[in-house]
Amino acid sequence: MLTCQEVLDNLSCYLDGEGSEELRRELERHIARCAQCFVIVDTTKQSLRIIADCEPFEVPLATSARLYERLAHFFAGLL
Amino acid sequence: MPNRKYSFSPAQDEDGPLVERTLEGDRQAYEQLVRKHEKRVFRTTIAILGELADAEEAMQETFLKAYQNLHTFRRDARFTTWLTRIAVNESLQILRRRRDTAALDDPETAPQNLRPHRVEEWYANPERHYAAAELKRIVEEAIRALPPTYRVVLLLRDVEELSTEETAAALGLSIPATKSRVLRARLMVREALAAYFEKPPTLRSRLRRATSMVRNMMAMALERPGGWFGGR
Numbered sequence: 492m493l494t495c496q497e498v499l500d501n502l503s504c505y506l507d508g509e510g511s512e513e514l515r516r517e518l519e520r521h522i523a524r525c526a527q528c529f530v531i532v533d534t535t536k537q538s539l540r541i542i543a544d545c546e547p548f549e550v551p552l553a554t555s556a557r558l559y560e561r562l563a564h565f566f567a568g569l570l
Numbered sequence: 571m572p573n574r575k576y577s578f579s580p581a582q583d584e585d586g587p588l589v590e591r592t593l594e595g596d597r598q599a600y601e602q603l604v605r606k607h608e609k610r611v612f613r614t615t616i617a618i619l620g621e622l623a624d625a626e627e628a629m630q631e632t633f634l635k636a637y638q639n640l641h642t643f644r645r646d647a648r649f650t651t652w653l654t655r656i657a658v659n660e661s662l663q664i665l666r667r668r669r670d671t672a673a674l675d676d677p678e679t680a681p682q683n684l685r686p687h688r689v690e691e692w693y694a695n696p697e698r699h700y701a702a703a704e705l706k707r708i709v710e711e712a713i714r715a716l717p718p719t720y721r722v723v724l725l726l727r728d729v730e731e732l733s734t735e736e737t738a739a740a741l742g743l744s745i746p747a748t749k750s751r752v753l754r755a756r757l758m759v760r761e762a763l764a765a766y767f768e769k770p771p772t773l774r775s776r777l778r779r780a781t782s783m784v785r786n787m788m789a790m791a792l793e794r795p796g797g798w799f800g801g802r
C-alpha cells in the first residue's frame with residue numbers, strides 16, 4: 492500500500508484523472524483507509540472547484556475600456 | 571527555455587478562422603480575438619505582476635505585440651497558448667524593469683515542505699457560507715498570498731484550464747517543473763482556504779488523526795503498510 496507521502500506526491504494525478512489504472516486504484520485504497528489523506532484529497536478537490544467557480548481576477552471595466560482605446564489609437568495610427 | 575512541441579493539429583484551434591481573417595486585414599476579427607482572450611491575458615499578467623497598473627500595461631502591450639507579430643505565429647500550438655506566452659514575456663519585462671527578476675524562478679525560495687498542516691474536514695459546500703463578493707475576496711486573497719510563479723500556474727491550469735503541456739509551453743517551463751509547481755500551488759491554496767472553510771476540531775477528529783498517525787508509523791516500521799489495524 493502507498494504511504495501518505497506517496498499519496499501527496501501523486502495528488503495531481505488523482506485530481507486530473509491521470510496515471511495508470513493501477514496507481515489510481517492504489518490511491519483510492521489508501522484514501523478509503525486514511526482519514527488524513529481523505530481530507531487532504533477532498534479539500535484540495537473542493538478548493539479547485541471553488542476557485543474556478545468564483546472566476547477570480549476579472550478584468551476591471553475601466554482596464555478593459557482603456558485596452559480598447561489603446562488598440563483604437565494604434566489602428567488609427569496605421570491608417 | 572525549451573520551445574516544446576507537442577501533438578497538435580491546426581484544425582483543433584478554434585481561433586484559427588479569426589487569426590486568418592486578422593492576417594487578411596480584418597480588424598474586427600482581431601477585436602473579437604481580444605474580447606475572447608482578455609480575461610486570460612489579464613489573469614496571467616496580474617498573477618505575475620500583482621499590481622493592477624502594471625498588469626494593465628502588460629495586457630495592452632500583449633495585444634499590440636500579438637497583432638504586430640501574428641504573421642510569426644507558427645500554429646504548432648493553439649493561438650491562446652501563443653498569446654499567453656507573449657503575456658508572460660511582457661509581464662517579465664515589466665518585472666525586470668522593476669528589478670524583480672527572480673519572480674518566476676523559484677525552486678530554491680519555495681517552501682520545500684509540502685506537508686499539509688490543516689487537516690480538519692471542511693463544511694459541506696463551504697462556499698455557501700459566504701456571499702459571492704466575500705467569497706471572491708477570500709479566494710483572491712488566498713491566491714495573492716502565493717509566490718508569483720505559483721499564482722500563475724494555478725490560474726492557468728485550474729482557472730483557465732490549460733493542459734499541463736500548454737501551461738508549460740506558455741511559461742517556458744519543463745513538464746516536470748510545471749507539474750511540481752501545480753501540485754505545490756494547489757496544496758498552498760488549499761491550506762489558505764482551509765482557514766475559512768474547515769470545521770473546528772472535535773475530539774473525534776483529533777483521535778482519528780492520532781490513530782492514523784500511529785497506524786502510519788506502525789505500518790512503516792513493519793513494512794506492512796496499512797495492515798492489521800483496519801479502516802477508520
Ligand SMILES: [Zn+2]
Binds near residue numbers: 495521525526527529
Ligand atoms: Zn494517508
